[in-house]
Amino acid sequence: MTLTYYPGCSLKTSSRFYEESFKAVFSFFGIEHKELEDWSCCGASAAHTIDERLGYALAARNLALAEREGRQLFAPCSACYNRSLITNKGIRENGELREEINKALYPLQCTGTVEVKNIIDVLHDHVGIETIAQRIAYDLSSIRVVPYYGCVLTRIMKMDAFDDKEDPTSMDSLIWSSGAELVNWPYKMECCGASKTLTNKDMTLKLSAKIMDMALSLGADAVVTPCPLCQMNLDLLPYLGRKDRNLPVLFLTEILELALFGTLKGTGSHIIPVDEIVKKVKKQ
Amino acid sequence: MDNLDFLHEVEKATGEKVSTCYQCCKCTTGCPVVADMDIYPHRIIRYIILGNRDRVLGSKTIWTCLQCVTCSVRCPNDIDVARVFDALRKTSVQEGRAAENDTWRFDEIFLESVQRHGRLHEIETILHYKLDKKDLFSDSKMGMGMLMKGRLGLLPHNIKDRKGMKEIFKKIEGKKVRG
Ligand code: SF4
Ligand code: SF4
Numbered sequence: 001m002t003l004t005y006y007p008g009c010s011l012k013t014s015s016r017f018y019e020e021s022f023k024a025v026f027s028f029f030g031i032e033h034k035e036l037e038d039w040s041c042c043g044a045s046a047a048h049t050i051d052e053r054l055g056y057a058l059a060a061r062n063l064a065l066a067e068r069e070g071r072q073l074f075a076p077c078s079a080c081y082n083r084s085l086i087t088n089k090g091i092r093e094n095g096e097l098r099e100e101i102n103k104a105l106y107p108l109q110c111t112g113t114v115e116v117k118n119i120i121d122v123l124h125d126h127v128g129i130e131t132i133a134q135r136i137a138y139d140l141s142s143i144r145v146v147p148y149y150g151c152v153l154t155r156i157m158k159m160d161a162f163d164d165k166e167d168p169t170s171m172d173s174l175i176w177s178s179g180a181e182l183v184n185w186p187y188k189m190e191c192c193g194a195s196k197t198l199t200n201k202d203m204t205l206k207l208s209a210k211i212m213d214m215a216l217s218l219g220a221d222a223v224v225t226p227c228p229l230c231q232m233n234l235d236l237l238p239y240l241g242r243k244d245r246n247l248p249v250l251f252l253t254e255i256l257e258l259a260l261f262g263t264l265k266g267t268g269s270h271i272i273p274v275d276e277i278v279k280k281v282k283k284q
Numbered sequence: 285m286d287n288l289d290f291l292h293e294v295e296k297a298t299g300e301k302v303s304t305c306y307q308c309c310k311c312t313t314g315c316p317v318v319a320d321m322d323i324y325p326h327r328i329i330r331y332i333i334l335g336n337r338d339r340v341l342g343s344k345t346i347w348t349c350l351q352c353v354t355c356s357v358r359c360p361n362d363i364d365v366a367r368v369f370d371a372l373r374k375t376s377v378q379e380g381r382a383a384e385n386d387t388w389r390f391d392e393i394f395l396e397s398v399q400r401h402g403r404l405h406e407i408e409t410i411l412h413y414k415l416d417k418k419d420l421f422s423d424s425k426m427g428m429g430m431l432m433k434g435r436l437g438l439l440p441h442n443i444k445d446r447k448g449m450k451e452i453f454k455k456i457e458g459k460k461v462r463g
Contacts, residue, residue: 047395
């Protein structure tokens with residue numbers, strides 16, 4: 001089976017190396033994916049803030065395109081996943097909304113029937129932790145990592161989420177299967193400052209620094225996250241004015257990349273250097 | 285003597301049963317930005333019930349909120365507090381009483397870029413916002429740093445069906461709120 005891949009804006013711009021990373025991991029495990037033809041922005045947090053219906057319409061445009069492909073829609077960005085999931089359900093269950101949005105989308109049609117999947121879902125469903133554990137070629141046991149989910153991936157109201165809204169564990173098990181040392185911590189879901197990076201820099205600095213400080217105090221070597229916005233806010237800490245030491249912030253698929261290949265494709269894209277952590281990787 | 289109009293207005297706009305709040309403070313306790321708010325989240329909910337429209341719509345709180353949804357998932361009465369705040373922001377803009385407009389302006393500029401290209405053109409959006417604020421250089425070090433790391437999209441990503449995209453905006457625009 002081939003997944004329909006919805007990159008969203010960040011996997012083509014600020015987090016391009018996330019795309020390179022998941023592609024390396026997917027192709028290793030034989031997961032095929034095809035980029036959604038003529039996809040557009042899902043509206044992120046901006047559209048529904050200004051106008052709820054615009055938020056639905058923008059996300060529904062992509063869902064409508066995906067329905068023609070008739071496959072599972074894979075959205076690696078947490079915000080895209082969140083908006084697509086909410087919109088899909090709204091369109092499926094609320095006839096009035098469906099009619100209104102489809103009028104705006106015409107000639108496209110959205111019925112809310114595509115299956116929306118995030119990166120953790122895909123790795124669990126299509127690879128599984130046993131397979132990952134069997135295939136790893138590098139020893140990550142000297143690397144201590146904290147799993148950082150961020151707010152928007154599992155905190156989705158009025159929905160049966162794929163994991164617990166307050167204490168998710170699905171990414172933990174994937175990290176564990178990579179062989180890295182998993183550190184339990186209280187900040188799995190702490191907010192990084194979300195989209196305030198430009199409008200209120202000090203707030204993002206304060207919130208992201210708190211997360212970084214907690215990770216440092218636990219003796220972690222890296223923070224691991226599936227979310228492009230979380231990765232960016234934490235990785236920007238040196239530019240946001242933080243003077244203290246920072247830990248590298250890896251994408252979930254990067255920790256798998258290390259376990260499978262011993263290197264990172266996106267080394268040069270990280271603002272907080274990752275060399276130290278790559279050096280810790282040993283051949284099994 | 286009670287004026288329940290505001291409560292009904294908010295409940296209707298959000299579909300949330302705001303009136304079930306029993307002031308347990310759980311929303312406030314978990315909020316990561318409560319220190320920057322002028323009115324605590326549970327007080328906002330209380331003021332809605334009491335019909336204190338002016339205080340609620342003029343509050344800094346609804347603009348400080350990051351929509352992290354911590355409050356909503358923890359509320360024992362299943363009130364989506366974040367969603368209520370989101371709706372309050374729209375009303376406060378509609379009535380010209382927004383205590384802060386940076387967030388709103390940024391979102392508008394973001395959407396203008398999406399309307400034009402179909403996808404977000406990052407550098408255009410950032411520069412537009414900074415010009416708007418007449419503060420072009422404050423984050424230039426951050427901008428350069430990101431550029432060097434290949435983390436800022438320089439060129440626009442136009443979709444093929446730009447006409448269709450403009451149509452979507454146009455069809456929805458009619459009832460759009462303006463800041
Ligand atoms: S958590 Fe819910 S019930 Fe408790 S004070 Fe907040 S809104 Fe009211
Ligand atoms: S959604 Fe807003 S009010 Fe609720 S906890 Fe997050 S920042 Fe605080």
